[in-house]
Amino acid sequence: MKIELLLFGAFRDHDPAARVQLDVPDDARVADVRAALDAYGRAHWPRFQPALLQRSALASDSAVLRDHEPVPGGRRMAVLPPVSGG
Amino acid sequence: MATSRCAVVDITQARLDPAAAIDFVSDPGFGGIALFAGRVRDLNHGRVVTGVSYDLFDALALSGFEAIADDAHAQFGPRLKVFIAHAKGRLAVGDLAVVIAAGTPHRDEAFRACRQVIEAVKHTSPIWKQEHYADGDSAWSEGCSLCDAHDGSAGDAQAAGSPPATP
Numbered sequence: 001m002k003i004e005l006l007l008f009g010a011f012r013d014h015d016p017a018a019r020v021q022l023d024v025p026d027d028a029r030v031a032d033v034r035a036a037l038d039a040y041g042r043a044h045w046p047r048f049q050p051a052l053l054q055r056s057a058l059a060s061d062s063a064v065l066r067d068h069e070p071v072p073g074g075r076r077m078a079v080l081p082p083v084s085g086g
Numbered sequence: 087m088a089t090s091r092c093a094v095v096d097i098t099q100a101r102l103d104p105a106a107a108i109d110f111v112s113d114p115g116f117g118g119i120a121l122f123a124g125r126v127r128d129l130n131h132g133r134v135v136t137g138v139s140y141d142l143f144d145a146l147a148l149s150g151f152e153a154i155a156d157d158a159h160a161q162f163g164p165r166l167k168v169f170i171a172h173a174k175g176r177l178a179v180g181d182l183a184v185v186i187a188a189g190t191p192h193r194d195e196a197f198r199a200c201r202q203v204i205e206a207v208k209h210t211s212p213i214w215k216q217e218h219y220a221d222g223d224s225a226w227s228e229g230c231s232l233c234d235a236h237d238g239s240a241g242d243a244q245a246a247g248s249p250p251a252t253p
Contacts (some may be wrong), residue, residue, distance in 0.1 A: 008141055009214030010226040057232035059212070061145040064232050078143055078212075082229035085140070085172060085213030086124050086184050086204060 001026050003033055003071060006078040010052060014045040024071065030058050031067035033077060056081045090155035090168040094144050097175040102182040111167040111189030118193035120200035124184040126177045134220035139176045140183060143212035147172065154206040158188070158199045166190050166199055172213060 007018045022036040041048035057064045057080045060072040091110050095102055126138045155168040169187040188199035215227045
């Protein structure tokens with residue numbers, strides 16, 4: 001299935017539209033999306049930093065998701081690098 | 087009557103308003119109001135800053151703000167009003183980035199609630215800061231990882247963040 005992933009913070013710099021589409025297995029968990037993004041970044045983003053992705057969380061519109069959780073039903077997710085509000 | 091108000095403010099549409107924050111947390115029974123106003127600083131790690139761009143995941147930020155306000159109510163009880171607003175977009179030095187207010191019967195819980203809320207916003211909300219420097223460079227702040235957030239919980243962006251690195 002296809003997942004739309006919104007890009008925030010430093011990840012925005014990799015894509016003008018601030019979003020990517022990833023293919024993951026139909027029974028994918030959050031860890032599979034993380035792995036797919038890592039592969040996509042290594043293939044398409046010259047300044048991709050794998051270490052930043054390791055420190056980044058994945059989320060739905062309403063919750064930060066753990067790696068073992070299933071992909072949310074809406075199939076829209078976001079990658080959240082370390083936060084720096086305030 | 088609502089006891090919390092949370093907002094993401096697009097600075098191309100409006101400005102943060104500390105007076106509105108004080109108005110919202112006011113109550114005839116509240117003798118204490120604490121307000122925190124965070125502004126863009128002109129220096130970061132020794133480099134001259136000309137502005138800061140804030141990126142937010144609006145939907146998750148708002149649900150996180152509401153969870154932070156709920157936590158404050160759980161800790162300090164029903165005699166509390168909380169206001170949380172954060173700016174989104176490019177700000178200049180001196181512009182307001184965040185306004186937090188807490189109103190309570192007495193000053194001690196107002197100060198403590200206000201401090202608790204701003205620390206939670208800084209460490210757990212999906213907000214990213216990009217500093218723009220006088221030399222033309224721009225850089226995203228390193229920030230607090232949310233990867234270890236939510237052990238066993240779900241539904242908001244709250245986490246046990248690391249200690250504050252900046253005021």
